Amino acid sequence: MTDVATPQTPDTTEGSESNGGPLDFLKRVWDRIDTTNALVLPALALASALIIGIFVIALSDIDRIQDGDWGGIVTTIIDAYRALFEGAFFSLKGFNETLVATTPLLLAGLAVAITFRAGMFNIGGTGQMLMGGLFSVWVGFTMSGPGILQVPLAVLAGMVGGMLWGIIPGFLKARAGVHEVISTIMLNFIASSFVLWVLKTNAFRREGRQDPISKLVDDEGRLPRLFGFLGRPELRAHTGFLIAICAAIFFWWLLERTTLGFEIRAQGANPHAARYAGMKPGFLIIVTFAMAGGFAGLAGATEVIGTQGRATQTFAGGIGFDAIAVALLGRSTPVGTVLAALLFGALQSGGQKMQVETGVPVDLVLILRALIVLFIAAPQLMKFVWRVKAEGATAGPSFGGWGE
Amino acid sequence: MELELRGITKRFPGVVANDNVNLTVRTGEVLALVGENGAGKSTLMNIMYGLYHADEGQIFIDGEPVTFSAPGDAIEAGIGMVHQHFMLVPVFTVAENVVLGVEPTGAFGRIDTAEANRDVEEISAQYGLHLDPAALIEELPVGIQQRVEILKVLFRDAQIIVFDEPTAVLTPNEIEEFFKIIEVLKESGHGIVFITHKLKEALRIADRIGVLRRGKTVGDADPAEINEVELAEMMVGRPVQLLVEKETAEPGDTTLDVKGLHVVSPEGRTLVDHVSFNVRSGEIVGIAGVQGNGQTELVEALTGLRDALGGTITLDGSDITHSSPREVHDANVAHIPEDRQRSGLVGAFSVSENMVLTDYDSEPFSTGFRMHWATVRATASDLVEQYDVRTPSIETPAGTLSGGNQQKVIVARELHRDLRLLIASQPTRGVDVGSIEYIHAQIVAARDSGVGVLVVSTELDEVMALADRVIVMFRGQIVADLQRDQTSHSEVGLYMAGAKEQEPA
Numbered sequence: 001m002t003d004v005a006t007p008q009t010p011d012t013t014e015g016s017e018s019n020g021g022p023l024d025f026l027k028r029v030w031d032r033i034d035t036t037n038a039l040v041l042p043a044l045a046l047a048s049a050l051i052i053g054i055f056v057i058a059l060s061d062i063d064r065i066q067d068g069d070w071g072g073i074v075t076t077i078i079d080a081y082r083a084l085f086e087g088a089f090f091s092l093k094g095f096n097e098t099l100v101a102t103t104p105l106l107l108a109g110l111a112v113a114i115t116f117r118a119g120m121f122n123i124g125g126t127g128q129m130l131m132g133g134l135f136s137v138w139v140g141f142t143m144s145g146p147g148i149l150q151v152p153l154a155v156l157a158g159m160v161g162g163m164l165w166g167i168i169p170g171f172l173k174a175r176a177g178v179h180e181v182i183s184t185i186m187l188n189f190i191a192s193s194f195v196l197w198v199l200k201t202n203a204f205r206r207e208g209r210q211d212p213i214s215k216l217v218d219d220e221g222r223l224p225r226l227f228g229f230l231g232r233p234e235l236r237a238h239t240g241f242l243i244a245i246c247a248a249i250f251f252w253w254l255l256e257r258t259t260l261g262f263e264i265r266a267q268g269a270n271p272h273a274a275r276y277a278g279m280k281p282g283f284l285i286i287v288t289f290a291m292a293g294g295f296a297g298l299a300g301a302t303e304v305i306g307t308q309g310r311a312t313q314t315f316a317g318g319i320g321f322d323a324i325a326v327a328l329l330g331r332s333t334p335v336g337t338v339l340a341a342l343l344f345g346a347l348q349s350g351g352q353k354m355q356v357e358t359g360v361p362v363d364l365v366l367i368l369r370a371l372i373v374l375f376i377a378a379p380q381l382m383k384f385v386w387r388v389k390a391e392g393a394t395a396g397p398s399f400g401g402w403g404e
Numbered sequence: 405m406e407l408e409l410r411g412i413t414k415r416f417p418g419v420v421a422n423d424n425v426n427l428t429v430r431t432g433e434v435l436a437l438v439g440e441n442g443a444g445k446s447t448l449m450n451i452m453y454g455l456y457h458a459d460e461g462q463i464f465i466d467g468e469p470v471t472f473s474a475p476g477d478a479i480e481a482g483i484g485m486v487h488q489h490f491m492l493v494p495v496f497t498v499a500e501n502v503v504l505g506v507e508p509t510g511a512f513g514r515i516d517t518a519e520a521n522r523d524v525e526e527i528s529a530q531y532g533l534h535l536d537p538a539a540l541i542e543e544l545p546v547g548i549q550q551r552v553e554i555l556k557v558l559f560r561d562a563q564i565i566v567f568d569e570p571t572a573v574l575t576p577n578e579i580e581e582f583f584k585i586i587e588v589l590k591e592s593g594h595g596i597v598f599i600t601h602k603l604k605e606a607l608r609i610a611d612r613i614g615v616l617r618r619g620k621t622v623g624d625a626d627p628a629e630i631n632e633v634e635l636a637e638m639m640v641g642r643p644v645q646l647l648v649e650k651e652t653a654e655p656g657d658t659t660l661d662v663k664g665l666h667v668v669s670p671e672g673r674t675l676v677d678h679v680s681f682n683v684r685s686g687e688i689v690g691i692a693g694v695q696g697n698g699q700t701e702l703v704e705a706l707t708g709l710r711d712a713l714g715g716t717i718t719l720d721g722s723d724i725t726h727s728s729p730r731e732v733h734d735a736n737v738a739h740i741p742e743d744r745q746r747s748g749l750v751g752a753f754s755v756s757e758n759m760v761l762t763d764y765d766s767e768p769f770s771t772g773f774r775m776h777w778a779t780v781r782a783t784a785s786d787l788v789e790q791y792d793v794r795t796p797s798i799e800t801p802a803g804t805l806s807g808g809n810q811q812k813v814i815v816a817r818e819l820h821r822d823l824r825l826l827i828a829s830q831p832t833r834g835v836d837v838g839s840i841e842y843i844h845a846q847i848v849a850a851r852d853s854g855v856g857v858l859v860v861s862t863e864l865d866e867v868m869a870l871a872d873r874v875i876v877m878f879r880g881q882i883v884a885d886l887q888r889d890q891t892s893h894s895e896v897g898l899y900m901a902g903a904k905e906q907e908p909a
Contacts, residue, residue: 258773259765265753266761272747275709276739277761278730 042329042336044382045375046343049368050081056367057081057360080360087353088346092235094353096227099237100307102345104129104319106244107299109326109337110251111166111292115180116332117255118288119268124169124184125296125320127191128162132297133304134195135161137311138204140217140304147220151305154221155243158301159294165191166293167286174282180289188320196313206310214304214311223306240302245338247295252334254291264288296320325373344369405466405482405563405595406430407452412461414447421447422458423619431563431595434586436606436627438599438639439616440808440836445599448616449566452597453485454478484557488569490549492541498552499524499537502559527558531588547578554585564595571605572834575694576864577901583609601836603632603639615639640837650848653872655684657720659825659856660706665715667698667705667880675701677880678715683825683856688847690871690888691860692896698880699860700742703829706858707739708732720824733762738818742829742860744807748814751803755795756784758802759817791816792842808839815843819850826850829860844870864900868893878902 057077058065064072087094108125115122136158143150168187172178198204199212206215223238255261266274267284275281299319304311326344330336351365375382382388407429414422421444429435439445450456452463454472462469465481472478475485492501499520508516508523524537533551541549550570557565571579586596586609600606606613606627613625615638623638636644660683667676676698683689693699704710706717708729717725719735733739741748749758760769760780768779784798793812795805802813811832819826828847832840847870851857861867867874874891876884876899884899884906898904 257775257777259770259775260773262757262764262775266750269752270747270750273750273761276729276741276747278708278728278733280728280730 040388041379041382042331042340042372042376044386044388045329045372048375048382048385049371052371053081053364053368056364060360060364076358076360079358080354080364083354083357084347084350084365086350088350091353092227094349096235096237097349097352098342098346099226099241100345101348102341103238103240103244103302103306104299104316105322105326105344106338106341107247107302108296108319108323109330109341110244110247110334111162111294111296111299112323112327113330113332113334113337114251114264114295115288115292116327117268118264118284119271120173120285120288121181122166122169122184122289122292122296123181123321123324124166124187124293125299125323126316126318127184127188127320128165128293128296129300129303129316129320130188130191130195131165131300132158132162132293133300133311133315134198135297136301137214137217137304140221141215143221144218145220147224150221151223154217154305155223155298155301158304159297162293162295162297162300163290164293166289166291166296168289170286170289173289174285192313195311199311199313204311212313217305217309221305222309223302236307238302238306240306243298243302244341247298248334248338251295251337255334260287296323299323322369325369328373329376343372406464407483407564407595408464408467409448409452410462410464412448412451412458412463414444414451414456414458420619422451424461425616425619425621427614427621429564429595429597431593432590433611434590434596434598434609436598436600436610436613437616438601438603438606438613438635440601440639440838443616443639444619445616446568447619449485449568449597449599452478452566453483479560479562482561482563484560484562484565486550486553486557486565486567486570488572490553492549492552494540494542496541497537498535498539498541498544498555501541501552502537502556506560523559524555527555531555531558531585531592533585545578547574547581550574550578550582551585554589562594564597565589566597566599568599569601570598571600571602575696575862576897577694579605601639603635607632607635617641636837644837644841648844648848648869651852653687653851655687655872656854657685658682659685659720660858661716661718662706663716663718665702665705665717666713667701667710668713675880676705676712679877679880679882680715681875681882681885683858685824685856686851686854687872688851688857688859688870689873689875690867691858691875691877692864692867692900693862693877694900695862697877699862699877700829701880702877703739703742703827703860706732706827707737736822736824738821738823738826740811740814740818740826740828740831742833744810744814745803749802749810752801754799755788755793755802755805755813756781756798758813759784759787759798762817763821787816787820790820791846806836808835811835811843812839815846819846823850823855826855826857827860828857830862831859832861832863832866864893864896868896876900 054077057080058073061073061076064076088098089095108129111125111128112122136154139150139154139157143153165187169180169183172183173180196212199214204214206213223240225235226237226239226241227235255265263274263279263284266277266279267281271281300316303315308315322344326340327337330340347365347368351362354360354364355362409425409427412422412425413420425444425448427448437445447456451458454475454477457473463472464470470481472481493504496504499517502524503520508519510516521537524535528535533555535548535551535555541552570582574582590596598606598610610627613627613635614621615623615625615635617639625635625638633644662682663680665676665679668674679702681689691699701710705712708727708731712725715725716723719737724732724735745751750761760783763769764775769776781798788795788798791812793816794809802810805813826847831843831847835843847857847859859867859870868888871888874886874888874896875882876896878900879902883902886896
């Protein structure tokens with residue numbers, strides 16, 4: 001099959017001028033859509049998920065189906081999607097909640113994306129977030145200002161906490177060959193139990209509470225509100241979002257502009273060539289995981305000193321796992337990860353409004369997310385269903401298998 | 405039975421892989437299909453086997469038009485295929501692999517192993533394949549695995565068998581054995597299509613030779629009436645220099661000095677057994693040997709990819725025995741690795757990124773942490789020009805280039821800087837004739853500029869063409885160290901086979 005390894009030149013057979021017309025124009029635009037474009041596949045996956053979502057919403061309205069009230073069902077569907085998008089973008093409160101949800105998803109997404117780019121998995125976002133949050137909240141409730149010093153310190157502590165936890169699977173893999181999927185999952189359990197224990201110690205436990213919940217971080221120790229100048233306390237989006245955007249820019253700069261990024265990408269795309277070229281695989285594995293932990297640690301920090309103001313055993317929730325979907329959807333590129341995190345954050349925020357206003361359960365959002373990831377993982381299916389030009393699914397990250 | 409392909413055209417985006425190709429093969433004859441990489445051999449074969457569908461043209465069997473929409477149809481019609489990369493399950497036995505997909509079954513779908521074994525033994529005996537039905541695939545050498553593939557197609561009653569580059573993975577001895585099997589198959593009334601770019605083999609085994617160039621059939625050749633040079637011209641479309649042109653070497657001081665080098669595998673098996681030799685500046689030392697006699701591991705030890713257990717490696721007087729790959733590289737040693745896809749290139753990276761794969765972390769391509777992509781691109785453009793790399797642009801992923809052009813990227817990257825030593829491992833494996841010529845000329849040019857050159861190749865012709873001094877490795881040891889002008893192909897061949905050992909001088 002190597003005989004046809006001829007460079008792909010852009011297809012020039014398209015664009016022959018024929019009898020105009022809007023349909024013809026659309027057809028030509030459609031023909032030009034090329035799945036090698038990194039944005040096309042995710043967009044198609046999103047569209048497919050929303051279409052299937054229509055049926056899910058209809059099914060959720062089972063009473064009307066039984067009554068045969070089709071008009072009512074259509075209204076429900078339209079209302080649900082309208083509420084979803086309004087709740088996500090087209091109201092200040094909704095947009096604010098989108099940013100709140102996006103912040104940890106983006107940071108944790110970067111934590112997964114960087115390991116994907118180095119040819120590894122990071123299932124340990126949750127554990128790294130927990131450790132980062134723990135470090136961060138300790139600085140948060142121990143120090144008592146000034147905020148300009150305390151907040152950056154708390155953020156930094158979160159990053160360091162995540163890094164320390166992230167280095168462990170990196171070190172285990174580099175020195176002892178332990179597969180990172182195993183070690184990161186196990187470290188999640190350990191981190192979770194460790195946080196539970198720490199939260200019960202007198203150093204962390206809030207006075208007067210028996211349940212594992214940390215002391216409160218006072219207002220000066222919290223990340224400043226983004227919309228604080230409006231004086232509306234319910235707008236809780238905080239500057240953690242800016243930290244996340246800066247982290248994404250750092251991620252881009254690292255990959256595209258530094259020698260270390262070049263090494264990480266080479267290691268991910270072809271570890272044998274990386275070794276031949278004199279790069280040090282063990283070093284790269286450890287550094288990559290340290291940075292992944294750093295990103296996830298920041299996610300933990302922004303949650304505890306930004307959104308929640310305290311730490312519990314479950315403050316990380318499922319973000320560490322959602323982050324895997326974010327990185328996959330964003331194809332582990334900096335821009336892609338930002339967009340994917342925004343999408344997931346928007347769905348989460350919009351889903352709340354949808355449930356309140358139309359009674360369609362917020363679980364629809366989970367279904368949409370799952371469908372998006374499923375379709376991303378099935379590029380051939382997308383190409384078949386949408387009839388776009390087929391091109392080998394090569395743009396994604398490559399992974400070493402088990403036992404590599 | 406007669407298989408005919410008439411007017412086959414197959415287009416891929418931006419390229420016509422097959423352009424009105426005509427081809428006929430009958431049972432009882434061997435048709436060799438030769439052509440450079442990218443000439444369309446594999447595409448044609450895949451059409452023949454129902455993996456691709458021709459855009460135009462028709463396949464006929466005994467004059468009747470047929471359509472293969474999947475390999476199953478082709479198998480049904482009596483066409484078998486032996487792929488270059490074997491399709492075997494390593495942990496299954498020979499018999500299990502042979503019957504896979506068409507297992508003889510007893511009650512409740514139980515596989516009748518006894519019958520499978522009997523069938524395999526029977527066919528094996530009939531064609532002199534000497535296969536043990538109960539042997540595990542993973543324990544068999546490559547040459548024997550290939551016989552299992554042959555048995556697989558025979559078991560499915562193939563009349564016409566297509567071999568895709570069958571000798572690429574075989575040792576000289578195994579190639580001889582393989583040719584014997586081809587003869588037996590021919591005698592027994594099978595038709596053989598033998599796809600290769602090795603002209604000697606085509607001339608030797610074929611009854612007819614079909615030549616493909618850029619997707620077109622450019623001629624039918626009778627092996628009795630054509631010689632290698634003429635055939636190469638037909639294939640490439642211009643006169644070809646098969647011999648390497650070079651002046652007599654003028655060796656200087658010793659560049660590389662290896663003493664008692666000992667390399668063992670992690671399991672403790674000896675791979676390189678107390679090897680001593682040297683390379684002087686301005687000479688090409690060729691290491692000949694059948695694949696798997698320690699050459700790979702020797703090169704890995706020299707380039708820092710594998711740590712030596714004992715012995716010393718000295719480069720211009722300084723010890724580099726336990727150096728890292730980076731340290732060896734920084735000591736002005738160039739390394740053309742034996743498997744360009746596996747380790748020489750990052751296929752997903754652009755040509756320009758691959759051009760600095762080993763130099764990215766030094767001036768002028770970077771300072772400290774920061775990459776200077778403008779400089780990288782400028783250098784890559786120059787190198788693409790200078791080393792005649794045929795690529796649409798320097799941003800093209802290297803993995804999409806043809807084998808010859810991929811290799812030229814590596815040659816350009818490794819040779820353009822100041823060098824003391826060049827280690828070239830299988831420098832022209834899987835490379836088209838035109839690029840071979842070019843790469844050989846570059847290696848000789850490096851020698852003439854005073855670089856010490858170590859060429860490792862399992863192609864004896866290549867070693868004999870390039871080397872000023874020939875070293876033969878057998879079972880991890882150096883069994884001969886000969887001046888090129890005082891030895892012959894047959895003498896080196898004897899050393900390679902382990903049939904002869906040089907008296908210690």
